[in-house]
Amino acid sequence: xYVAVKGGERAIDNAHAxxxxxxxxxxxxxxxxxxxxxxxxxxxVNRVMxxxxxxxxDLAALAIKQARGDLIEAVFLIRAYRTTLPRFGASRPVDTAxxxxxxxxxxxxxxxPGGQVLGPTFDYTHRLLDFKxxxxxxxxxxxxxxxxxxxxxxxxxxxxxxxxxEQEPVSDEAPGDLTREPLELPANRAxxxxxxxxxxxxxxxxxxxxxxxxxxxxxxxxxxLRIGTCCVSMEIPELSFAVEIGEVELTECETVNQFKGSxxxxxxFTRGYGLTFAQNERKAISMALVDxxxxxRELGEDNSGxxxxxxxxxxxxxxxxxxxxxxxxxxxxxYVDFQSELELVRKIRAEAxxxxxxxxxV
Amino acid sequence: xSDYNFxxxxxxxxxxxxxxxxxxxxxxxxxxxxxxxxMPMPYGWGTGGVQVTAACLTPEDVLKVIxxxxxxxxxxxxxxxxxxxxxxxxxxxxxxxxSLIQTRHxxxxxxxxxxxIVVFQVxxxxxxxxxEPRETETRKMHELEEYGLMHVKLYEDIARxxxxxxxxxxxxxxxxxxxxxxSPIPKxxxxxxxxSPALMLFGAGREQxxxxxxxxxxxxxxxxxxxxxxxxKADHDCDLCGASDTxxxxxxxxxxxxxxxxxxxxxxxxCRREAGHVGRLGVAA
Numbered sequence: 001x002y003v004a005v006k007g008g009e010r011a012i013d014n015a016h017a018x019x020x021x022x023x024x025x026x027x028x029x030x031x032x033x034x035x036x037x038x039x040x041x042x043x044x045v046n047r048v049m050x051x052x053x054x055x056x057x058d059l060a061a062l063a064i065k066q067a068r069g070d071l072i073e074a075v076f077l078i079r080a081y082r083t084t085l086p087r088f089g090a091s092r093p094v095d096t097a098x099x100x101x102x103x104x105x106x107x108x109x110x111x112x113p114g115g116q117v118l119g120p121t122f123d124y125t126h127r128l129l130d131f132k133x134x135x136x137x138x139x140x141x142x143x144x145x146x147x148x149x150x151x152x153x154x155x156x157x158x159x160x161x162x163x164x165x166e167q168e169p170v171s172d173e174a175p176g177d178l179t180r181e182p183l184e185l186p187a188n189r190a191x192x193x194x195x196x197x198x199x200x201x202x203x204x205x206x207x208x209x210x211x212x213x214x215x216x217x218x219x220x221x222x223x224x225l226r227i228g229t230c231c232v233s234m235e236i237p238e239l240s241f242a243v244e245i246g247e248v249e250l251t252e253c254e255t256v257n258q259f260k261g262s263x264x265x266x267x268x269f270t271r272g273y274g275l276t277f278a279q280n281e282r283k284a285i286s287m288a289l290v291d292x293x294x295x296x297r298e299l300g301e302d303n304s305g306x307x308x309x310x311x312x313x314x315x316x317x318x319x320x321x322x323x324x325x326x327x328x329x330x331x332x333x334x335y336v337d338f339q340s341e342l343e344l345v346r347k348i349r350a351e352a353x354x355x356x357x358x359x360x361x362v
Numbered sequence: 363x364s365d366y367n368f369x370x371x372x373x374x375x376x377x378x379x380x381x382x383x384x385x386x387x388x389x390x391x392x393x394x395x396x397x398x399x400x401m402p403m404p405y406g407w408g409t410g411g412v413q414v415t416a417a418c419l420t421p422e423d424v425l426k427v428i429x430x431x432x433x434x435x436x437x438x439x440x441x442x443x444x445x446x447x448x449x450x451x452x453x454x455x456x457x458x459x460x461s462l463i464q465t466r467h468x469x470x471x472x473x474x475x476x477x478x479i480v481v482f483q484v485x486x487x488x489x490x491x492x493x494e495p496r497e498t499e500t501r502k503m504h505e506l507e508e509y510g511l512m513h514v515k516l517y518e519d520i521a522r523x524x525x526x527x528x529x530x531x532x533x534x535x536x537x538x539x540x541x542x543x544x545s546p547i548p549k550x551x552x553x554x555x556x557x558s559p560a561l562m563l564f565g566a567g568r569e570q571x572x573x574x575x576x577x578x579x580x581x582x583x584x585x586x587x588x589x590x591x592x593x594x595k596a597d598h599d600c601d602l603c604g605a606s607d608t609x610x611x612x613x614x615x616x617x618x619x620x621x622x623x624x625x626x627x628x629x630x631x632x633c634r635r636e637a638g639h640v641g642r643l644g645v646a647a
Contacts, residue, residue, distance in 0.1 A: 008439040079400040084366065182395035182570040185498050312496055322568045325405030326485070332407065332437050335611055336430045336467045336626055340529035340548040342612065343596055348523045 023068050037061035046249075046278035047071055051320065052078030053179070053198045055248050055277050072200075072320050079321055083179070090174075092242055094230045096252045096275070097154055101228035103279075106155045108221045108256055114152030119227060121281075155224040156254050156271065165256065165269040166299075185312055192294055192315065196287045197276055199318030205282060207308045207318075208289035216293045216306035220272060223256040227279050251276050253284040257292050262300030270299060290314060369416040369449040375399055379417035379572070383563060386574035391536030392504075393487050393571040401567065408441055408466060409567030411483035415445065415464050418479055418563070424452045426460035431468035431609065431626035438466070455629045467530075469551040471608050471630040474560035476577065482545040484566035487573065489533045489543040509541050512584065520589055529594075535582045542573065542581075550593045550609045555581040598623040603634035604641035 024031065038045055038061035048060040052075045060078060067073035103119025106112050118124075159165040175190035178198075183191065196204055211217060229249050233242040253274040261267035272292030274284035293308040295301075307313050317323065367373065382396035401409040419425070425445055429438035433455040441464060442453055454460050457472040466483040474480065486492075490500045493511045503509070512533060519527040526532075532549035536542050544552060545564060555562060555575060562575040575581060585591035596610040601622040608630060610623040622643055625631035635644060 008434045008436040009443075012436055012439055076400075076404070080402040083399045083401075084370075084372070086372070179397070179399075181397050184395065312498060316497070321400065322405045325407060325409075326568055327406070328404060329406030329485070332466075333430050333435050334467070334546075336548055336609070337530040337546045339596065339610070339612055339626075340550070340594075343594060344527060344529040348525070348527065351524055 023066070032065060034058060034061045034065055037064050043279065044069075044071055044074075046276075046280050047201060047283070048074045048078055049278055050276040050280050050283060051075040051198055051200065052082065054078050054082045057278075072324050076321050076324070089234060089237075091232045091234045091245070094232060094248070094250065096226070096230060096250065097152075099152065099226055099228040099230050099250065099252070100149050101152050101226050103227040104152055104224070105226075106222070106224045108223050109155065109158075112155050112158070114150050120279075152226070154254065156256065159223070159256065159269060163268070166259075166265070166271060168271065183315060185315070186297075187311060187315060189291070189295070189298075192311065193273065193275070193287070193291060195315045195318060196274070196290055199287075200320035200323070201280075201283045201286070203318050203320065203323075204286040204290055207293075207314060208286035210306065211289050211293045211308045216296070216304050216309045218257045218259075218270075218289075218292055220255040220257050220289050220292060222285065223254045223271075225251070225253045225281060225285065227251045227281070249278045251278065251280045251284040253281075253288045255285075255288040255292060259299065259301075264300055270295070366448050368421070369419045369445065370402075371399065371413065371416045376417045379413055382572045383414065383417065383574060386563070386572050387561070387576045389540075390575055390579050391534075391540030391542040391573060393566075393573045395570055396572050398567045398570040403440065403444070405568035406485060407437060408464070408483040410565030410569075410572070411464050411466070411481045411567075412441060412444070412565075413567060414481045414563050414565035414572060415462060416449075418462060418481070419445065419449050419451060421449070421451065423461045424454050424459055425449075426454050426457065426463045426629075427465075428463065428468060428470070428627075428629075429466040430611075431470070432628040434628065456633075457627075457629055467546050467548075468609070468626060469547055469554045471605075471625070471627040472633075474554075474558055476559040478560040480558075480560050480562045482547075482562065482564045484543065484545045484564045484569075484571070486531075487543055487564065487566040487569050487571040489531075489541050504540060507539065512541060516584060516586070520586070526585070526589065526591075532591075533584050535584060536575065537580050538582075541584070544581075548595070548609055549583065549591070550595045552581070552583045552591070553593050555579075557581075596623055599641060600625045600631060600634075601641045602644040603631045603639045604644070605631070605634055605639070 038057045041064065044064055045057050045060045048063055048071055049055055049057065052060065059081065060074065063074035063077040064071065066077060101117060103121060104114065104117045106116065156165055175194065178191060178194050229247045231244050231247050233244045235242045255272035257270045257272055259268055259270040270292065272288035274287030274291065276284050290308055294311055294314060296303055296309050303309055379396060382394045385394045386392065398410065398413060401412055403409060403412065425442065427433065427438045427442040429435040432438065445451055446453060457463065457470040460478065462479045462481065463470065464481040469480065488500050490503055490512060493515055494500050516526050519525065530548045531543055531546040532552055534542050534544055534552060534555065544555060557578050557580065559577050561577055564573045583591040596612060598610060599606045600608060600610060602624050605625055608625045608627060611626045612621055612623055614621050
């Protein structure tokens, strides 16, 4: 006798045990430590922190280890953990102008106050496999000398002074919180940026790339890209003043985009903005391009029908945890709905074939 | 027991979900937006249902979880285990014993009773979604009770196929007002919603929507006078228990394409066999 799908419970337990064994890999190879991941796979850790919306390198490294290096799975672990955390309050806005920069470049000016600082970047490396890394060697040491933290003003501020770039309206309005309120459309810019900041790097990159290739083209210059640490401070109600509670590494990208002017605005440059946790350049630049494309309405531009201009399309599909969950759920049993389709197709087919036969008989 | 709050979610979140549920109950069939949380299982795997269940569960509840009508399918096992671990509630496979039933893709065969809650897992809560992909548009259509597009779709089905070519997630109209997606249950189950004495709650986690059918709500499957709705099923009896009035799964049993039909509701089938009913391929209990 057929015993339909019995044993689900044992199958799950066994699958989990097997997964745990596979995660460890060959026991003859030393186990990877969380600290090793945090220090040596830092860019993976950064991505997990950015898309997981939780700044904690140790937890991100743990998630990567647990997820066997699957970064979307690691983001998922972080997100699921994050939702269980109590909220004590909100920090004050971070002042990125006061960032202690380890990298800062501007593509729009040859030199700017605060200087061009390449920092630790892959940019001009030749992408040749370095076989020396297969052997364990001494830790490389970069030459350097201590410098005084420089004052590094925002590059777009210089354009602002001449009225050549749009003024950003200042607002003290508390931004919405995507994780506490359902997203309702149309969303304001703060919510859009929040959504992009935790959006999938690949998705945001693809959207940004599409604008460069002509789908809602709006040529972007990297006015400034800066990476460094910023202080986070919080007002403690009992103290009635702000206290520094820590620091975070951030990547900020401001683009300067062409704008011909509209009925209401004179010709001037416009802005795109990207901000992510930690060193995440590709994501921050992509975010700035997509942010700019999504601003067509407020700038009085035409909607060219491009995907990157479509707020609902971008915001509803950028979250990789939502996307991967729904995509992978089609692995779940669907035999009840499939059965109903099967019967429907059989019935429609039978009627169609009968009609064909009758037509042939005539 | 774990260090998590009862039924995993914190009390504030549960309160937020309960408010959405109450609003849903007050406006049957209306999709209430709610701030869905990331759960420790993936979106699309029942996170909406799990959050609704978590918000409704009390320590005295007896929980039943089914997927495709069965208590023993992998995801049903996983969700049941989750609540055993985080809420420590009693669980059962018997429909009649359960005070709360979380389900995916089926409504149990046994008649539901007053005081029971059925929680449906919903992938796409918007019945108009595949006619109009934009949420901004579909919300407007519901507001204006503008359901012409849906009727045109059903009409085109009839023109093309001679019948309405929707076999599951068959749209219904609730209390003469909102068109609602009943989740991907086979249309065989649709009549069970009409005037049900149980409270029916629908949770869509990824899409952040909750909606509800309070007990004894009028639920009508959309149709036309000359093409009335038919709750269809496979034209067989259950090969294990002989039931002729239950929804059946078709199972391929050999390389030659031989097949058998069995009740999709495993608890119902078991009860019938224990009561002495024997189907074509069954053995007497």
